[in-house]
Amino acid sequence: MAQQLHARFAVHKTQILAEISSPGPDASPKGSIDIHILPLINRLNEHHKIITTSSCSGRMSVFLEGSKKLAGTDSEAIGEGPEPDEKAEFPSGSAGMGGKGGGKWLFVSHDPVDCIDMTPREVSHMLLGGHTLGLHSANNQVLTESVLSEAGTSVSSSTRLVHMKFEPMILHVQTLDLQTAHVILVAALTAGFRESGIMNLGLSEHSFPTIAIRCNGLVMDSIIGVMNASHPGIKMVVDEDYLKTMMLVSSLRFEDNKRRVDAFSRKIERVIFNQGQAPPKESKEERKMRKREEGLRRQRILRAAQTQGGSQL
Template structure:
């Protein structure tokens, strides 16, 4: 492999690490790297043939789909409220206003939520707040069977669905060469991330492989509500006991997800760092790049720790 390709990958890696440390939140709903996955990311980035590009340690979320647009109708769907009114109606808190297709994150947690001692109504309030018709502070209407039946009618092309999801870890890794990508892919598959794969198998000598580490077998995705143009607001199509059950199931999925992350971390340590895969000798230029990357990682760890009120050497 040419020195030019090594230098190009090193420059690419330095640029990505610098972007991670740039001011302001990133494009994820959380706005920063999850602390649960930070040790794994830092360890992977210590290898000169590897750079992590995007990640999520796993999360449970409630997501309102964006407005559906019809061909030829311009930028606003039929009956869609103006964007400022919609933002005022569905504030997103720390999750960020954006979402795929212009949707809204109503609830996001990257940690299990202990709701054993919460009532189903309290769980519903936590997940959806005052966005649901019948759950506002002025209306404690119980979700009876007729209410649920009515909520499920009138679904059309303009109906926006509310999803409750559990999504396990997803991690994208770019490597200098295909051999390193295959080593990582084998480790991921053996750790239980069975839907992992190399995303750009048709490689040229000038491209870098990209591996997606994922496990769709742990995904939970359920439609729990709908939002039509009128009346304004979300109507639930499941009862509150169902929402609490979903939260309890998601807590178990978090445990399984963590076991797979730990297994993957252990296998990465074994195949990339304990069997001679990491370079034992480096040039002055490579050492300079490595030292800079280590400094960037230390800054990132310190910033993440400070944001969570922790102290770290």
């Protein structure tokens, strides 16, 4: 029985790895696996009892919702965009860059954006200029500043909202057995991914435990604009100073997210690969220099955020 289970998991893992490594873009906004999380998922996949199925190292994004029909009516409702990156998690017909129901990713970054020296207008243009993804209005007009200012702000069942988001790392891992899944879950929880959990338990005798590694405490989601069918473009409901403040806050959350990812990676090395042996530690001087650089960068971002916040009063 154990041999059959091992053989079935090996076949399952081979199929998933083949899908991940197949050529062509996947269904995520980026179109491929995020390079920042590749070392972690490659390391996990080296273990014969582990396979990663979907992942995103963390991202900041601006997303225009799509629309869909309400059940039993002809009216439209707000739609959702796709889940985080990696092709193994998506069926072949799932939404890609455009999002589900005609939604649009207006801006996506898996890295903090250094906008401290940018003006609020420059930040606004970067996020909502409409050039990167060719966003157009209902009458096929490029969304210029004048079009944005003329759009309506009423909200109804057909209103499409524009979200500005920060989403920390999310990682789904399947394991051969529950014992391995529990070890990974404990590593995730102690690294700060407090909303992690094990799924697929008891669904069927052929399902493998799946650990969803996530941290909702770092999630940020703010509505910054609306689009109505009766108007040709997006109407902003926040000012440009607010957008820059959100970008600065996202930079800080990228740093918090990276610390948790690094902590999780170190714990995985100890509990999965090194059998309790601690990895080599950085020297006191190296740690001092790293902490100093992190502190200086954090102070710079905080000062900019405080200045930006004060300018809105």
